[in-house]
Amino acid sequence: SQQGEEDPQALSIQEGENATMNCSYKTSINNLQWYRQNSGRGLVHLILIRSNEREKHSGRLRVTLDTSKKSSSLLITASRAADTASYFCATDGGSNYKLTFGKGTLLTVNP
């Protein structure tokens, strides 16, 4: 069963706008990761946030984590057409050997 669920399933914005996608999960975690997948490619790790962290930044990415609500959000600021991809959250609830992924959010950034 899926541990993480992303919301929305699809998001379409204009270049320069900010994109926010959310992830909810079911069980306690040690950390949560976000990955990007360009069409026809493998997933690429973007950012990791640990359970004792509330916010983390990496370039144009900002991730927040609310363990009381079992949710995380990924904000991409000043989106570019090259950000068009699917974005997945991954959690380690139960076992670090068994990362579980959500179904992903498809982000389309229109030039």
Place this chain on the structure above:
Amino acid sequence: NAGVTQTPKFQVLKTGQSMTLQCAQDMNHEYMSWYRQDPGMGLRLIHYSVGAGITDQGEVPNGYNVSRSTTEDFPLRLLSAAPSQTSVYFCASSYLRGLRTGANVLTFGAGSRLTVL
């Protein structure tokens, strides 16, 4: 560095045929895993390995076999392919020492698209 290399990229099988998806990594990663990705289902873990000679099941292991004879290679075998195994398969690897500090950050291959008729 090549990273994680998967072969073949595309394969068409008939029901009942067998085949092996190959995965090789050149990063000296101890941890390797196989996921399948289906539309609307996200990625689901099939099998994983924490080192040569050590494998374990993931969420959807039925119909698949794995072995780990070397650190570099982690092949996935389909003994008798079924249409339900039509999917995109991803191999991913990571450093075990990352797991010991609490984070399993995966490096993925480009994927193998399998169609079973």
